[in-house]
Amino acid sequence: MRKNLRLTEIQLLVVPALLALVGMLTVILVPRKQVSWEAKDLWMPLVFIGLLLMTHLLLTRFLPRSDQLILPLVSCLTAFGLIMVNRLQSEQTGQIASRQVLWIGLGYLVFVVTALGLRNPMLMKRYKYTFLIAGLALTAGAAVFGAEINGARLWFRLGIFNFQPGEFLKLCLVIFLAAYLDDKRDLLQTPYKILGIPLPPLPYLLPLLGMWAISILLLVFQKDLGPAELFFGIFLVMLYVASGRAWYVLAGLLAFAVASVVAYQLFDHVQTRVVAWLNPWPEGQGRSYQIVQALFGFAQGGVFGQGLGYGKPNSIPEVQTDYVFAAIGEEMGLAGTLGIIALNLLLVYRCFHISLNARTGFYQYLSIGFAALLGLQSFIIIAGVTKLIPLTGMTLPFVSYGGSSILINFLIAGILVKISAEST
């Protein structure tokens, strides 16, 4: 009986619960400059704690032997997101906090439904082409029929909710790649020779390359380079893991370098990003305003930060989505930013752990794909806002404000938990 109690998980869940409570109290009390509050001020963290408990109890009841770290790690990041969205809510942003709570609630629902309701995840493998076509079709549909926000057509407007099929496409691609590579793994691993010269098994790589090209094209035409980088990275990681050949990766990186140069020549917005990366200061009041404000924020943060509520992160435009990490850097300092990085690393490593214990090849590739997705996405956006690489717009998984992103990420977490429950 004791074996089925998931004690590790419940102990670790204390951290995100306290984080949400204390963080929310700080955010509420700092502008008031006095220590007095009512219970209803704390409805958001209380709802959040309720969600944690419910999820925990359901997992205990139905999937007692599944992984116990995924939920606490994901919840910690979500708690950060909840605090920051409350902190950053202003007249310009509108009511983002209550919407974020709604998304988080739906996210946990999706998480539970996926983990408990997905009776046989192997079915996903069978429908791999369905996923691929659905993802591509939705993205293409958004590009043609969708709403244009900030100069890019990426969204479907569904009532109050803007759905971003690009997020869904990421998931579809990982499922498809995992299934496809699992089918062709033996072929990929045997050298393919023509006249004694070892070559990649081209007939089998071609569909992969085609799929990759289509998704990149779609995204380039949508002026959204971040997801293109991400897809490409996921693709290389999964290909490497399935084939075991490092030179595929090197060839891929070379192709990426060529594509980057071409994109730099062709697109103004790519040039803007590169200029802002190499030296944003001369245009600090023009094209590079956002990144310069973020750098000021980081510099103000120092080791322990200005303190939640005491910084001025709202001087960074769009801080609640792409630049939420800069807001954390300003108000929580190096301690906060390194904390977020550590949480992301742990999450990625937990995915690898699940992969190594997974029962089938498809599960292994799937969880490696999700590890690459979460790891690369957080790397690309964090490295972008810290000016380590040119910035490409993307959400920080579980932390940034945004409905589609949160739902898809919780869906991924749900699948991971289910896979871990299936493992030997």
Added chain:
Amino acid sequence: MKRTIQIFCGVIAVGAVTFGLVYLPASDKQSRSDDIWLLSLLITGVALLIILWLSRPTPDARRRPVTPEERLRHSVQRVSSVIIVGFLLIALQLLREQVVSATDIEKPFTTTDPKGNLVTIQDPRSITQKLSNQRGRIFDAAGNQVAGIAISKYGLVKRTYDPNSPVKQILGYFSPLQFGNSGLEAAYDDYLRGTNGTNPFAILQRGILNQPTVGNDLYLTIDPKLQQVAQTALGQTPGAIVLLDGKSGAVLAMVGYPNYDPTALVFDPTVDDTLWPQEIKDIQTRWNDLNKDTGNLPLLVRPTSGLYTPGSVFKTVTLAGMMESGRTRPDSPWPDEGFYIVDNHKINDPNRPNKNTTWTSQQGYMFSLNAVFAQMGLQLGGPGLTDYSQRFGFDKDLPFDLATATSQSHNINEQNYLNNRVAQAETGFGQGQLLTSPLHMALIAAAIGRGDGVLPKPYLVQQIKTREGGLIKDTQPANWLQAVRPETANTVRDIMIASATDGWVGLEGGKLPGTNSVLGGKTGTAELGNGINNAWYIAWVSKGNRLFSIAVLVDHKAGGEGLRDAMPKANQVLNAALAGVK
């Protein structure tokens, strides 16, 4: 072999990061280009990848069968090493941006934007921080608050001044957003801001609790009564007055005219912020007006930074040099027929009180005889004049709480000037290329009045205290230069007394009757050509155990003559100073 490569790569990685963090070239900091840093990060990343790559060799299928699990595990390990290196690089980038280079990033950056306009990029957050710093206050010697602060309900802080205090003209301006600081506000900025002199734990605590920083207070040596007398005495005459405590070097009064009111340049953040742009524009206009006024130079702090030809007051230095080197005694005779000719150059001497043609050294000083001092200048020669003026602080940086101009024995770009005999003669009586400041001349008077030949180190800030009154620093009097031996100083002191009793100074109203004091003084009228003159008076007066020394300068704009224009102003100040001594 493998281990060697790994160690080598480790050294490269650590070296590249250290180089990037610590030794980044100043030019890079200037241009804020990150090329070199990013390159060092790239090198670090590659080196780390090589280390991790080598530590996990690929399982060799030719030696033994490799299971699929083993193959997967190996691939996953490699992917994770790439990911961990990536996040490590982010952590290094954050370390640099948030800690190591944070202060550089926060500095305002001036650059030309693509349209060619000059723009300053500044962090709006640091502006609020600067405005919420509770800057230290400044008090005069009587404990009156000269500069204070006013805090708005949003915690923004304004510099305030006592509108009636005569001391505010020497404080310097405080304009952290626009023009920076000057004067005491600049020299003691670290104390006034509270970064210096405050307990580091208190700073840390305020940081954590998000309390504004509290600065430390300055207590000046300026006596407000004497400062007021000096200011009234100078009035609207272009010039300067410096009154020192001759024993300690403490500045008791220091005025200059034209000057400016620092209140005009203070930004007031306590008003509604919609009014800020207009306010900044108004301050900018006033600043431009101050800078455009090249005729009056109101921003020039004349007592310390003004340089003027000393004229006859320099004869004190010449005489001390002659005595110190044993070239003359007070009663040594000199010929003077009302002029002196050196190398066909005629030097007029209109100062003789009668037609006598022989005068002693002492009389030469008492009646300010140019012919006598021209001969002394020739006897000292170029090296002697340079040497003795340098012993009195010429050509040396004058250490003080405010920026000071360096007095010169001759123009540094004309090394051979004092080899010329005419130049030696003219320098002997204070003309030539000599330049000095009122503060410096007051120190020279003090060195004689003390009778020990020591120029004290002048100071303006007596104490620095925390807001609660805890003592941080108490200035102790110190010596700057030992100019001449005490015996020489005493001899010159007696001659200065004679000058103030039976010389022109004494005869023309320089005595201070009824004060029961001992006075030594010397006037000067420096000729700048075309009938334009600087008027000078330097003096020291001792009573009881007090010694005051003073220098008064009347700028050539007011024209004038030492006896008529400078000396009466000094007498007003000295009388007021002596009134306070029992």
